[in-house]
Amino acid sequence: MRTVLGYLVRRLLLAVFVLWGVATVIFLVVRVVPADPALLIAGTDASQAQLDQLRQQLGLDQPIIVQYLGFLGGAVTGDLGTSYTLRVPATELIAAALPNTVLLAVLAIVLAVVVSFPLGLLAALRVDRFSDRAVTVSTLFTQALPNFWIAVVLLLIFSRTLRWLPSVGLENPLSLILPTIVLALPLISILTRMIRSGLLEVMGESYIQTARAKGLSERVVIFPHAVRNAAIPVITIVGLQFGTLLGTAVVVETVFAYPGIGRLLVTSIQQRDYNVVQASVLVIAAAFVLINLVVDLLYGFLDPRVRIAK
Amino acid sequence: MTSAADTIAVNQTMLRARRARRSVTARIVVPLVIIGALVVGAIVVPWLYNYDPLQADLISRLKPPGTVTSDGRIALLGTDQIGGDLFAQIMAGTRISLLIGAATLVIAGFVGVLFGLIAGHFGGAPDTTLMRLADIQLAFPSILLAILIVSVLGQGVWNIIIVLSIASWVVFARVTRSQVLTLKNREYVEAARTLGAGNGHLMLRTLLPGAIAPVVVVATTQFAAVVLAEAALSFLGVGVPLGTPSLGSTIYNGTQYLTTAWWISTFPGVVLVILMLCFGILGDALRDRFDPRLRSA
Numbered sequence: 001m002r003t004v005l006g007y008l009v010r011r012l013l014l015a016v017f018v019l020w021g022v023a024t025v026i027f028l029v030v031r032v033v034p035a036d037p038a039l040l041i042a043g044t045d046a047s048q049a050q051l052d053q054l055r056q057q058l059g060l061d062q063p064i065i066v067q068y069l070g071f072l073g074g075a076v077t078g079d080l081g082t083s084y085t086l087r088v089p090a091t092e093l094i095a096a097a098l099p100n101t102v103l104l105a106v107l108a109i110v111l112a113v114v115v116s117f118p119l120g121l122l123a124a125l126r127v128d129r130f131s132d133r134a135v136t137v138s139t140l141f142t143q144a145l146p147n148f149w150i151a152v153v154l155l156l157i158f159s160r161t162l163r164w165l166p167s168v169g170l171e172n173p174l175s176l177i178l179p180t181i182v183l184a185l186p187l188i189s190i191l192t193r194m195i196r197s198g199l200l201e202v203m204g205e206s207y208i209q210t211a212r213a214k215g216l217s218e219r220v221v222i223f224p225h226a227v228r229n230a231a232i233p234v235i236t237i238v239g240l241q242f243g244t245l246l247g248t249a250v251v252v253e254t255v256f257a258y259p260g261i262g263r264l265l266v267t268s269i270q271q272r273d274y275n276v277v278q279a280s281v282l283v284i285a286a287a288f289v290l291i292n293l294v295v296d297l298l299y300g301f302l303d304p305r306v307r308i309a310k
Numbered sequence: 311m312t313s314a315a316d317t318i319a320v321n322q323t324m325l326r327a328r329r330a331r332r333s334v335t336a337r338i339v340v341p342l343v344i345i346g347a348l349v350v351g352a353i354v355v356p357w358l359y360n361y362d363p364l365q366a367d368l369i370s371r372l373k374p375p376g377t378v379t380s381d382g383r384i385a386l387l388g389t390d391q392i393g394g395d396l397f398a399q400i401m402a403g404t405r406i407s408l409l410i411g412a413a414t415l416v417i418a419g420f421v422g423v424l425f426g427l428i429a430g431h432f433g434g435a436p437d438t439t440l441m442r443l444a445d446i447q448l449a450f451p452s453i454l455l456a457i458l459i460v461s462v463l464g465q466g467v468w469n470i471i472i473v474l475s476i477a478s479w480v481v482f483a484r485v486t487r488s489q490v491l492t493l494k495n496r497e498y499v500e501a502a503r504t505l506g507a508g509n510g511h512l513m514l515r516t517l518l519p520g521a522i523a524p525v526v527v528v529a530t531t532q533f534a535a536v537v538l539a540e541a542a543l544s545f546l547g548v549g550v551p552l553g554t555p556s557l558g559s560t561i562y563n564g565t566q567y568l569t570t571a572w573w574i575s576t577f578p579g580v581v582l583v584i585l586m587l588c589f590g591i592l593g594d595a596l597r598d599r600f601d602p603r604l605r606s607a
Contacts, residue, residue: 018445029458146538146583146586156576247452266457269461
């Protein structure tokens with residue numbers, strides 16, 4: 001019990017440390033650059049007095065270390081600054097956009113798991129036969145598809161040419177179909193390969209032979225026995241891929257003009273709204289760190305061998 | 311009787327091994343030939359067409375593939391919104407993408423391998439620092455890091471190279487470090503150490519050669535990742551500067567003309583897919599050939 005608790009504490013401390021590092025990197029990248037936010041907001045024709053007043057208002061006249069501590073303090077208390085362009089707290093913009101992205105990500109993960117389980121199972125049970133080859137080749141091909149391009153191509157086919165689906169925005173549930181598919185595609189190919197190789201490995205283990213020797217039907221051997229253990233790494237992969245998924249969401253949301261946090265990030269970059277930029281990057285990174293933490297803990301819970309090894 | 315059966319079994323195993331080896335060779339040679347053809351095309355085509363991305367020919371704008379343009383040339387893949395030849399533009403874009411990929415690989419590979427060698431060889435504080443840095447960086451979707459840095463640095467080919475190097479050096483460092491850790495206690499390394507080899511000699515002459523194979527495998531997959539990241543950044547408008555043709559920026563330009571000129575967005579993507587497939591297959595084949603232990607899914 002004590003070791004489990006110790007592991008939990010160590011893991012939490014590491015997560016906090018990583019978040020602090022991420023916040024510092026963001027602060028350094030955004031603040032210690034030649035660009036002057038005051039000049040960017042006020043425009044080049046602003047007077048010196050206006051600029052000075054704006055700098056004071058934004059806290060840019062403070063020493064860099066004071067700004068840094070202020071930023072960290074704000075991040076801890078949930079104050080991530082105000083949008084330069086919209087004059088509302090950055091957290092408000094993020095609170096409006098984040099649920100949309102989470103919805104999209106969850107749908108994509110569900111779709112990927114639902115599609116890749118049967119595919120991986122099929123490939124593993126018919127290893128080196130035609131269906132296995134077909135699955136393996138198509139996963140290889142799917143992985144080679146650039147997400148922004150496949151998004152544009154699907155948009156071209158299904159909404160511009162066939163006019164079956166709405167092209168942009170989020171007006172009705174149909175708008176979710178194309179972004180979900182684009183987000184799910186790379187995940188499907190990774191998961192299918194994982195499930196295939198995981199099953200192949202598990203099928204060679206002695207407890208499967210035991211199950212067969214007991215005279216259990218092939219169905220019982222495969223489903224509860226093999227699939228359950230082959231499913232464990234899938235959880236890790238889904239967790240690890242979540243970060244990639246959030247990165248992909250930036251691209252996908254831009255193509256489909258989907259009102260999520262990725263699009264918020266890209267538009268605030270275009271408008272040089274640095275407070276919103278740093279707030280949304282911080283939130284995405286925090287989400288990623290937290291999900292990895294949960295996945296790690298879940299992994300130990302699902303696979304007792306990991307707990308003992310620790 | 312048994313010996314005859316054994317001989318047959320051995321023969322079959324050898325046959326299978328030989329066939330597997332031949333298929334690995336094909337999986338290395340075929341992608342290399344296609345990549346080579348693209349490299350030659352990227353060098354020669356823009357020069358043959360005398361391609362200038364800023365030159366407008368408004369009479370022949372948005373023409374479908376195969377149209378004869380106003381100056382009497384055949385536009386193989388059609389023309390873009392200012393009447394530029396799409397084929398020449400795609401090849402010029404491929405050139406930029408490959409150049410950025412190669413430059414990034416050199417920088418990220420050099421820095422990553424160096425840090426990996428130092429961390430693996432010395433252990434202790436340098437190692438802990440590196441691994442924590444890697445943790446922080448891996449907590450960041452790397453495209454996000456790239457977008458963040460370019461948005462601050464401004465667009466430009468060199469900025470892209472720097473940003474992508476920052477995003478991908480960690481992979482090289484980790485691979486080199488783990489390889490050094492496994493090599494470190496081998497007898498030949500012990501022998502070199504006993505003979506009085508210094509840190510520099512141990513790292514560069516003794517450990518580095520053993521770490522080259524996995525680094526080459528990783529470099530292949532990283533090259534594909536870098537080319538893809540550059541295209542994505544240019545597509546989002548935080549990549550190459552305006553007026554520089556890139557596969558990503560051409561795809562983006564085409565999105566404004568999807569209903570009237572589908573070819574502008576479609577064909578650069580096809581080239582990108584071919585590149586990704588070739589590097590994917592090549593990476594897998596190299597891994598099978600040089601480092602079966604890295605074999606995963």
